Amino acid sequence: MDLTWSDSEQAFRQECRSWLEGNVPAGGLDSGDTAEGFARHLEWEHQLHEARWSVVSWPEAYGGRDASLWEWLIFEEEYYAAGAPQRITQNGIFLLAPTIFEFGTPAQQDHYLPRMSAARDLWCQGWSEPNAGSDLAGISSRAVRDDEAGGWRLSGQKTWTTRGAFCTHLFGLFRSDPGSERHRGLTYFLVPLDAEGMTVRGFGRLDGDEGFAEVFLDDVFVPDDDGTTATMERGGILGGVDEGWGVAMATTSSERGLTLRSPGRFRATAARLVDLARDRRGESADSVLDAVTEAWLDAEAYALYTLADVTDLSEGRSPGARSSYNKVFWSEMDLRLHRAALDLLGAEAELDGGWMKGYEFALSGPIYAGTNEIQRNIIAERVLGLPRK
Amino acid sequence: MDLTWSDSEQAFRQECRSWLEGNVPAGGLDSGDTAEGFARHLEWEHQLHEARWSVVSWPEAYGGRDASLWEWLIFEEEYYAAGAPQRITQNGIFLLAPTIFEFGTPAQQDHYLPRMSAARDLWCQGWSEPNAGSDLAGISSRAVRDDEAGGWRLSGQKTWTTRGAFCTHLFGLFRSDPGSERHRGLTYFLVPLDAEGMTVRGFGRLDGDEGFAEVFLDDVFVPDDDGTTATMERGGILGGVDEGWGVAMATTSSERGLTLRSPGRFRATAARLVDLARDRRGESADSVLDAVTEAWLDAEAYALYTLADVTDLSEGRSPGARSSYNKVFWSEMDLRLHRAALDLLGAEAELDGGWMKGYEFALSGPIYAGTNEIQRNIIAERVLGLPRK
C-alpha cells in the first residue's frame, strides 16, 4: 500500500486546480438539460477543450493529455471539488469513445474523436426504445440494406435519449438482420441528428428539464464507409454488420465507461453534505446526523474501492468481478447522500433547489445503464456463481 | 372506533391476571426444547388446563371457556405480560386443532381435543421433509393402502419437527396416491410417535436446544377409523383420503393459526426492550435508541393492525388479503426487537442470555410456516394482483 501521489501527479493536480480556480464559472451554470443551459454548457466545453481538459486520458492527437488512470481520477476529483459544471459531452466521451477507440477504423478515429473532444459533435445515445429498456436485446428499430444507394436505411423509434433535444449526433443499435432475434443481427450505427427523416421530440424529465428526447427515424440514410470525411459526416457503422451487440457490450463494461464512475463526484457531494449538516446540527434529529455520517462513509468506501480497482487496472490485472459491484453501490450511495441532505433541510427540502434537483437526478441512477435489479442478477450469477435457472 | 373494553372483557382480564400473578413460576422456566425443560413445561400445561386457561377460545366441553376472539387477545396479552412460559402445546393448539374442528368427525373431536387441551397428547407437526421445506408439495413420504389389515402403512422421513423428541403424536401429510404429483394425492394423517416402526432422532437447533427432531417412519400402521377409542389411539385420517392438501391449507390460513399471531408476545418484548433501553440510555448510541423506538412503534402498529383484523372477524367480515401481511411483519418485527436489544447490550450481547436466545429463536420466524420470500410472492400475486409468470 502506498497512498501518496507521485510528484508528477501532484503537479498535474496543481495545474488542474489552478486552471479550474481561474475558470470555473462562479455560481455554477443552470441545468444543461434546458435549451439555454445547454448553450452555456457548450461554451464551457469549448473552454475545457481549448485548455486541453476535456478528455485528459485521450492521446494528445485527439485533444487529450495522455493522462494515466490515476491522473484521470485526480482530474475528476478536482473538477467536482471545484463545483465545475456537469459534462454535457459525457455520453459521447464515456459511452461512445471507448468503442471508437476499440472498433473504429483509423479514419473513423481521426474523424470523430477530435470533433468529440472539441464538443463540435455532441453525441446522444440511442439504446433504449419504448419496448427495449432494461431488455436492450428487445430492439426493433431496423436498418434495411439499400444496395442501390450503397448504404443503410434506418427506421424506428429511440427514446429516453438524454439531451437528445440538443445534441448533434446519435449512436445506437439497429436490427440489420430482419430475421434475427434478441442479441443477434444488430448493428452499431452512428448517425447525425440533422439527417433527413430524423425527428427529435424533447420531453420533460422528472425534474421538469427537457432533458429527454424521443428520436423518430423514418428511412434515414447512412452511406457505406468509403473513408472520406464527406461520407463519415453522414454517419457510419462501428465494428461489423450484425455484430453490434458485441461491439456495444465490449465497452459498456469498459473501465472508463459506467462501471468505473469516478469517486470525485460523490466525495464532492459528501463534502457539501457534511457542510450542510454542520450548519444544521443543532436543529437536526440524531437519526439524520447518523444518516449523514453513513452517507459520508459510503463515499469514503467507494473512493477506496475505486483506488483498488485502478491499482489493478494500472498493474495490468482486470478487476473483473469486482467492477460488477460498482454501479449498484454508487447509484444507491448517491441516493443516500441526497436523502440525507433533504432530511437535513426538513420542510425546506421541497423547495426546488440544488439538493432536490440532485435527488431527482440521483433517482435515475438505479434505473439507467441496466437497472440495479439486472445488476444484482449479474453479481449473483456471474460473480457469485448462482444458477441462472 | 371504540377502543375500550366491555365490563365483561375487563372482568375476564382481571380473572386472567389474578390467576397468572398467583401461578406463573417465578424466574420463568428453562427452555421447553430440552428434556428437563420440557418436563417442567408439561407440568405448567397441566396447571393451565386445570384452571381452564389452556385453550380459552375452545368450547367448555373440550376444556375451554368459549372465549371470544377479543378475550383470546386479552388472554394472550396478559399471558405474555406476566412472563408466563412458552406454550409447548402450541403446535397442536394452533395448527392441528383448527383442522380437527373443521374436518374431524364428531368422534375424532371428542377423542383428540380434550386430550390436547389437557396436554395428555402432545402434537408435533410432520409437514417438512428433507426435500420438502418451502416447497411443501414436494412431499414424498408415502401411505400405502393395506386392505388386508384394514388401514394404511406410512413410510418416509419428516424433519425439522419442533419438539419432536418430546411429543407423543405427529400430524402431517403423506402421499397416498403413488402416481400423484405435487398437491394432489396427499392425505392428512394423525399418528402416535410410539407406534411400531417409528424412530425419532432429536437434533440441535441453532440455540443448542434439542428442539428439532427427524422422524423416520418404516411401515407404520394406521388402522381405518371404526369410531372406537382403541382405533383412534392408533391414529387416523383427517378429511378424505387424497384430500390432505386442501385440509391442511384450509387451516394454515386460519385466523387462529399462524397468520394472526397475537400481539401480546411482541408488546411484552417491546416493553422489556424499553426497560432495557431506559437502563442503558446513558451508554447507548443514538442510533441504537432510535432502533429501540422504531421497534416499539412496530409493536404498536402490529397491535393496532390486529385490532382491525379482529374487528373484521368479529363482525363477520374476512380480513382476507390483510392477513397475508401479518406473517412477514411480525416475524421481521421480532428480529428488529431483538436486534435492538442486543445492540443495547453491546459486548455483553454474546452472553448466552435471554435476548440472544430470543434473537436466535426470532431468526426462525422468517423461515418457517412459508418463508417470507414465499409470503411476499403471495402478497404480490394474490393481494396486489401481479402476474404469476
Next chain:
Amino acid sequence: MRFAPTEEQTEFAAATGALLADTCPPSAVAAAWGGEVGRHTGLGDGDGRIRAAWDALVEMGVNGILVPEQQGGLAMSLDHLVGVLEECGYSALPDPVADSAGVVAHSLGQCSDTAPDVGAVNDTLAAVAAGSTVVSGFGSSPLVASATTADTLLMFTRDPTRVDPDAPADPAADRVVLLDRSEVDLEPVESVDGSRALARVRWDAASGACVAQGSAASALTDEAFLVAALADSALLVGLGRAMIDLTVSYVGERKQFGVPVGSFQAVKHHLADAALAVQFAEPLVRNAAHLMSGGVAVEAPGSIPTDSRSVAVSAAKARSSDAAKKVTETALQCHGAIGYTVEADLHLFMKRAWALARSHGDSAFHLKRVRRQLLAG
C-alpha cells in the same frame, strides 16, 4: 372494542373517493401546475387548485366536517375526516382540504367560545363550511401551500418543529391570529410539486383578529400542529396507496424479456415491501385520529406511560412519511425510465409525497418526539 370506521364514515369516504375520481383525475392535477396539461417542462404557474373538485367537496359537506352545527357544519370528528383525507391523497388533490377542513376548522372549533375575537372565529368557521379557503402557517415566515389563493390565513407565532424540546419557548409569547390574505406578505416560491402553489408568508403577529394568546395560544398551537401532522399522515397514506396501484397496473402491462415486468420476483418483493409499509402505517393514523377525536387509547398491560395523543400523532406521521417516501422510490424503480419523466402520472404523486413527508415535522423529528417520551422514564 372496535377498530374500524363506522359504516357512515366508510360510505362518506367512498363517496368522496368517487367524487374525486371524477373531478380530480391526474390530468386535472397536472393542470393545477399550470402550463399545458400533461406536459410539464418546468415549474408550474398554475394556482394549485381544482375548482370543480373543491366546489363538489364543499357541496358534499366535506369542508364542514369539523365545523360545529351552529356555523353550518356537520360537527363530526377527525375520525371521520382522516378517511376523507386518505381519498384526497389517493387522487393527489392539490386543494387545501387538510388545512381548511382540518387544521383550521379543528383549531377554531376549540376556541369558538374563548377567543378574544369570538366573532372572527365563528365567522371564519361558517365561511370554512361554506367553502372559503383558509390555510395555516407556523412560525414567523413559514412556507404555506395554496396561500396565494386563500381567503384567510390562520397563523401561529410558534413553529413546533423549530423549538428545542430541552428549552421550550415561553408559552406567554405565543399568539394565534386570523389574517386576510391582503394583510400578509406573500412571496411565491418554487416547490418541487408545482401544484403546491407554495409561498413564504411573512406577517405581523400584532395584526389580524386574535384567536388566542398566552397559554391558550400555546395549547392551541400544540393542538393545531398535531392535527396538521395527522392530516398530512392521512394524505400520505392515500398517496402511498395510489402510487402502489399505479405501479401495479403499469408493471402488469409493461413487458421486458418477453414477460410482464411485474412477474419478476424482485419487482414483486419491492412492491410487497411498499405495500407492507403503507398497511402498517394506516392503523397508526386511524388510532391517532381516534385519540385526537377524544377517544380513549387501547388499554394493554405494560403500556408505557406517554402523552398518548402526542405520541400517537408522531407515530402516525413518522411511519406514514417513511412509508410514502419508500413507496415513491419503489414506484419509480418499478416503472423504470418512464417513471423518470413527466409523461407518466407518477411524478404528480411522488412530488406531493416528498413535500408532505417533510411538512409539519419529518419522520426523524417525530421519531425523536416518540423516543423522548418513551425513554424518558
Next chain:
Amino acid sequence: MRFAPTEEQTEFAAATGALLADTCPPSAVAAAWGGEVGRHTGLGDGDGRIRAAWDALVEMGVNGILVPEQQGGLAMSLDHLVGVLEECGYSALPDPVADSAGVVAHSLGQCSDTAPDVGAVNDTLAAVAAGSTVVSGFGSSPLVASATTADTLLMFTRDPTRVDPDAPADPAADRVVLLDRSEVDLEPVESVDGSRALARVRWDAASGACVAQGSAASALTDEAFLVAALADSALLVGLGRAMIDLTVSYVGERKQFGVPVGSFQAVKHHLADAALAVQFAEPLVRNAAHLMSGGVAVEAPGSIPTDSRSVAVSAAKARSSDAAKKVTETALQCHGAIGYTVEADLHLFMKRAWALARSHGDSAFHLKRVRRQLLAG
C-alpha cells in the same frame, strides 16, 4: 499510489489460508466447542483452541508478524497482519491470533523501550513470537475470549467503549499491566459461540508487570483499542466471505419447486446485497490497517479534517460489523431450516460474527465516533 497488498503479503495470506483449510475445517471448530464433533446440544465445554492450527501458524511465523526482530519476530506491519486475519476469519479459527499476534504484539512493541518493566515486555514479545498465548482485556472486569487457556493477559484499566466522550476519563489514572493467568480471577461464562471460551476477568490494577502508566498508558490504551477493533474488522470480513461462500454453495445444490433455491431472484438479490456489504467494507479495513501501520492517508480535495487513524478504524469496524451481521441473517434465510440447526456448519460462523460485531465497540459506537469528528467543526 497503490491500494493493494504487496505480492509478499498476498502470498503470506494465501499460505495461511491453505494452512487453515487443512488444520481448521468446520469439524475442528465444532470440536473446539467441546462435545461430540458436529453435534452441539448445549454450550461447549471445549477450550476454544485448535492446537494443530495454532502450532502450524506459530511455525509459519504468523504470531510474530508484529514482533520486532530482536524478539524473534518478523517485524512486519498491521498491513500484513490483516490479510492473515481475514483468512483466520474465513475459517472461523477460534484461537486468539488477533489478540496475541495483533493487539498484544503491537502494544508491547510500542513500549519495548519505555515500559517501566521493559524486561517483562520484551520477554512477553519473544514468548508471543514463539507461540505463547497472550490475550488482552479493557476495563476492570472485561469479557475475554480464550482467557482460560492464555499464558499471560495484557490488561488495560480503561475500556474506551465505556467512557463518555464528552467527559473523558483522567489519563493519569490509566495503567497497563501484564499478568500471569494465575494472577487474575477468571469466571468462565457462556457465550453464544461455544468456541470463544469466554471468561470474565477480574484483576487488580496494582498487580502484575507494569507496561505503562499515566499519559503513556492512556495513549497505549487508545492505540491498543484501535488495533483490537481493526483486528475484529478483518476477522469479520473473512467471516462474511465464508458465510457467503457456504450459502452460495448450499443454494446452488438445494432444490425446491424443481429448481435450485439459488435460481430464485429473491435469493440472488439477498446474496448480492450481502456480498456488496462485504466488498465495500474490506477497503475500509485495508485503509485502516495502512494508517495504523504508519501509512499516510489518501489526499483528496475537500477531505474533512479528522483524526484519520481513529476515524479510519471506526469506519472499518462499523462497516465490517454491519456487513457481517447482515450476512449472518442473509445466509440463514437462504439456507432455510437447515441453517437453523447445528447440523449445518453455518452456525459456527454466524455465532462468531455476532460476538465480534459487538466486541471493542459495535457499529453504533463506532458510527458515533465518526459522526463526532465529522460534524464537530
